[in-house]
Amino acid sequence: MAIDLSPFANSWPFLLKAVALTVFISAMSMLLGFVLGVVVGALRTYGGRFFDIVLGFYVDTMRSIPLLVILIWIYFAFPLVIGASVDVTSAAIVGLGLHLGAYMAETIRAGLTSVRRGQMAAALALGMSHTQAIRTIILPQALIRMLPSLGSLFVFAIKDSAIASVIAVPELLRQTQVVAGNTYRPFELYTAAMIVYFLLCFPVARGVDWIYRRVAHLGSS
Amino acid sequence: MSAQETPVKRINHGESPILSFENVSKRYGTLQALDQVTLTVNRGEVVCLIGPSGSGKSTALRCANALETLDSGRVLFEGKEVRADDNRNARQVRRRMGMVFQNFELFPHLTVLKNVTIGLTTVLKLDEAAADKRALTLLAKVGLSDKASAHAANLSGGQQQRVAIARALAMEPALMLFDEPTSALDPETIGEVLSVMKALADEGMTMVVVTHEMDFARRVGNWVVVFDKGRVIEQGPPRQIFEAATVPRTREFLNHLGWHGESKIEPAREPKQ
Helix, strand or coil: CCCCCHHHHHHHHHHHHHHHHHHHHHHHHHHHHHHHHHHHHHHHHHCHHHHHHHHHHHHHHHHHCCHHHHHHHHHHHHHHHHCCCCCHHHHHHHHHHHHHHHHHHHHHHHHHHHCCHHHHHHHHHCCCCHHHHHHHHHHHHHHHHHHHHHHHHHHHHHHHHHHHHHHCCCCHHHHHHHHHHHHCCHHHHHHHHHHHHHHHHHHHHHHHHHHHHHHHHHHCC | CCCCCCCCCCCCCCCCCCEEEEEEEEEECCEEEEEEEEEEECCCCEEEEECCCCCCHHHHHHHHCCCCCCCEEEEEECCEECCCCCHHHHHHHHHHEEEECCCCCCCCCCEHHHHHHHHHHHCCCCCHHHHHHHHHHHHHHCCCHHHCCCEHHHCCHHHHHHHHHHHHHHCCCCEEEEECCCCCCCHHHHHHHHHHHHHHHHCCCCEEEECCCHHHHHHCCCEEEEEECCEEEEEECHHHHHHHCCCHHHHHHHHHCCCCCCCCCCCCCCCCC
16 A cells, blocks of 8 residues: 555645634634533532532433534534524534533532531631632642543543534544545554554653643642 | 639620620531530630530631521621621621631642732732732741742641741731641641641731630630530639639630649640741
């Protein structure tokens, strides 16, 4: 089998844009997932029974439905509900973010509960409100403790962005398919895509690990 | 001359007490943690709560600091009722009280300096420069100026507890609560914490100290309250409690710790250095 790299000579700007979109979608869904995770995780831990039950339903739903189905539903079914079409990139970010948020919430909840109760008492004893205590004392420690798990979830966010190719988001996998179809060079193109995904994910995994080794002691009360 | 024959004069007797418990009861499941506890703390006093483990001393402190709701009775601080079920009231109370915990509870993700300033910047809304200035003064006072940029993990237990005291003092409290401040310490670092506490008492700080350090209670305390099974079984000036306890259970408890109230009391010793 002869390797032919000529498709890249013509298509690299097209593919580079796709990589950029993959990075963008991943970053935005991480951000959405993280914010959702912190809010839902904190409300389930400290917000009382009502929030625990309602948000528990969100978490269980998201964990029980395949991401692929969520994305298809948001793109093809949700527009019928609101009577307007949705932009593919937004649909992808929302779907990935909602899905990731459920896992983030569980991770952050575990982190919050693992911080010794005395830390909350000490924060309250200074006159802090519960919100101030969670924000400045408990949450930072929880995030430090949960950094390895959060790192894995960030890697999943990048990898799962490839699923968005099914709703034709012009991200890396989708555009690779397009070029592979036009040039009849699937081996070169899909191998390249694989390498790019690896190059995106590997530094995130190692980087988070590296940071964790340096800050782990800050989370041990 | 025994204490019973002398009318007991407490510091600032007759003025309204800074803290008082009126028939306070608190139950955890089947455990009666506090049973009709009544006591007062006057301004400028060092009141020591002593008694066996699980006798309710720490619960009393937590009630004073609005960390526990009461089943019955009232706790009054500066003339106002302490209500743990009212967040605004609880925060106002806690802002005026400093609390020092058995396990220090320094915030591990923050430097020593930030541990002391966090209350100032988040609760009192001081700007960073003013907060740092106040914190550094207090760290100097507890002898830890050189540790300002360290983290808790790199300090000894005694040093951590001194930072915790500085953190509480930074809020300029009207009353300091100490919950077994030396119980988690190595014997060699107990002295440095007790010295800081004694210096504070000498400055006139009003303090409530739950302690098993009888030397401290006797030498620094102005008033001693003995707890047993959630009740106050005896209270009085240290001389009375340690030399002429009237309640057998008090004598039994002190004997168990190596105090012998019946015999001639040994001269007061310096806290361990």
